[in-house]
Amino acid sequence: MTGKVKLATTSLAGCFGCHMSFLDIDERILPLLERVTFDRSPLTDVKHASACDVGLVEGGVCNEDNLHVLTEFRAQCKVLVAVGACAINGGLPAQRNQFDVKDLLHTVYVAEPGLSRRAVPTDAELPRLFDKVRPVHEFVQVDYFLPGCPPPADAFWAFLTALLDGRAPTLPRGVVRYD
């Protein structure tokens, strides 16, 4: 046993900007890696989470795959953190909620003039789309929320170092962002 804290991250219906903002801690990743190990994450080839201490989720839930991943992730993570506007309230992808998803698919895959072969993709390999994009807390219990689109790197840093030090995480005023 390394005695390190096990951290997992995943992206649902998000843009990866939250993951990039986490990497914006820059060289602070080096001391962080002395205290944490990574489990499932887009940064590793671990495809399924095993039991973890902390899980960061980026993105909302837009299809059945997202829900499956989220449920598995929640079950494995002691502390689950909803990271960024998409996870917290659906974010920009939830702009589609005001429309019928069938109309959107039609606009993109049938009506668009530059297409030579047109049809809405329906293969069994494609997960069923939900009619609305929803925040993660509508499906699972969330322990912490890190706001922002994306949350700034300093928010990740303040949050994670507090957790690692055994302190209750609080975010300094300047790093609580909603843009």
Add this chain to the structure above:
Amino acid sequence: MTDLRRIAIEPLSRVEGHGKVTLLLDEAGAVHEARLHIVEFRGFEAFIVGRPFWEVPVVVQRLCGICPVSHNLCAAKALDRVVGGVPPPSAVKLRRLMHSGQMLQSHALHFFHLASPDLLFGFDSDVSRRNLIGLVEQHPDIAKMGVHLRKFGQQVLEAVYGKRIHGTGAVPGGVNKHLALDARDGFLARVPQVKTWALEAVALARRLTEVNQARHQDFGAVPSNLLGLVAADGALDLYDGGLRGLDAEGRLLFDGLEAVDYRSLIREEVRPWSYMKFPYLERLGPEAGWYKVGPLARVQLCDRMPTPLAEAARREFRAAYPGVTHAPLAFHWARMIELLHAAEDLERLLQDDGLLHGDLVSTGARRREGIGVIEAPRGTLIHHYEVGDDDLVTRCNLIVSTTNNNQAMNEAIRSVARRYLDGHEVTEGLLNHVEVAVRAFDPCLSCATHAMGRMPLQVTLVDARGAVVSVGTRGSA
């Protein structure tokens, strides 16, 4: 027809966004099919309709947190036409500064953080070490260089567009602010070191490409056309220029085409098994008209690099690959040559006082339509908008870089699956070979799901009847 076994690689990892690969194998283990699926749909093109055009550059960048600046700039270029403006010289310089800052950070991220572990440790090396964490432990100097290169690019973005990710910079007709003098001076003092690191990055990418040249040269290599922007004088230009196309042997297909010509140049096909469309050159048809975009295409399309160190590096690359190379693994070397160019371009721009003062926006007679094209880190990106007299968007079409490489990535994984998996017992390490081929293109699956959602990347192997043989999910052991 015998039963086919399906294997899925899901989700694809160490790529940006979400995707999966499925493979179909017969009883003898021969690969019948290999497909890269984009399984998410977000619908940006549809829900942007009805929004005011001036918010589009900050909204559409949320397609992608890795190269948001590409979308911010490309939307602004398209909307320059709608507001009837020609961005003033200072605005163009500030946009180019953003663009080179993002090229530096995005290329550094891909090579160091995501792809280099495959090349340094081996495609089938220990899955628990084959990542950034393993890199930090075993090659700390390389890891630090990658972190610092990315950081510099991100800091340039923060200074020009307010935030490192999803800021505001380019607006229809120009940009919204100048660079501050002290920020400029700070970057100028640091940029020589950045150039030194960039030179080391080129040398490293070259070494890792050449170390196993025989294998790397045909790993996933499938000849195709090449597409990208070049300047009027034939030099590489990532921000503006004309579209040039070459065939697989490097013969000129067309040159100097403008953004508006994309409608007669490119058609897109929808296939039922992916939310990512399949573009092709209309004149050649869907079978022969597919193409590659991105660093590998650009370094071979242009006549020269506009900066001296990158030009010297380009010449070495071309000498190493007489004719045209289609090797996906050569992308890495080409990508680092562009990273070096970005570092040199940042230095050139930072010496220009036009960043500090001068007009920022220009407008003229309103138009109802605008098309923009730019070379994003991953390749040619096209934004097309129609706008009503009430300022609301009435139509939007986006052809993103990764979509332009859709067929090329599918061909590459098919080639690798046949070469390395055919008749073998499928192992985690062999499946990573398939991912190595996808990764070389640096696909941004986030962007590619713009149609509506995200792109999960999974690989599935299917047996002769189309039944899923097994889901070869990696790293779960």
